[in-house]
Amino acid sequence: MTETSNPLQSASAKRRVINRDKLEADIVVQAVRVFAERGYEGASVATIAENAGLSKQNLMYYFPTKQALYQRVLDDVLGEWLERMAKLADPEQEPREVLRAYVQAKLRFSREQPLASRVYALEVISGAPLYGSQIRKRVVPLLRKDIEVFERWASEGKIAPVNVTHLLFAIWAMTQSYADFSTQMALVLNHKQLTRKDWDDAEKMIIDMVLAAVGL
Secondary structure, three states: OOOOOOHHHHHHHHHHHHHHHHHHHHHHHHHHHHHHHHHHHHOOHHHHHHHOOOOHHHHHHHOOOHHHHHHHHHHHHHHHHHHHHHHHOOOOOOHHHHHHHHHHHHHHHHHHOHHHHHHHHHHHHOOOOOOHHHHHHHHHHHHHHHHHHHHHHHHOOOOOOOOHHHHHHHHHHHHHHHHHOHHHHHHHOOOOOOOHHHHHHHHHHHHHHHHHHOOO
16 A cells, blocks of 8 residues: 655655754854864864854764864855856856956855855965865866866957966955955055945956956
């Protein structure tokens, strides 16, 4: 005899999944803050749990180790970046609009998620001891696709020949610095924090520089 599904049980299971996802997201938000402020070595699971309003044991049900939680934070950051890199590798789009959108997206990430950007930067600055293999595994294939697209654009006369790897390095450095060094920038500009106009000015300058680099 075939069992029929119970709508009440299905709804309850769906609520549990939603609640779990929300709780994990809340934990990650607090983890980002603590890792950004204290680095991996200085951060503690107990502090993250306290900030999330949980016991340490409860948090470790979702993330069994500090490294597992750290990996989740970095996975989320890298996932955001790779999604934008994947859009670069679209030969059907016009170079000017692709590059403009990429710079805008990278700056938007720095503006909206500066702490997450800082966690990633701290990992890389320290030599990527815990995440280097993931960076190689996930970034390099997309970088190669981007290079192929840029080379095709150059062969079609759409852009000037350019060292794509170093162009992207420059874009990453310029956009991420507005997350990692925003305090210094605000001090120099005599602002409490970067204003919307500062971000708009930065966007225009970086886009102009990048487009000039490829002859647009």
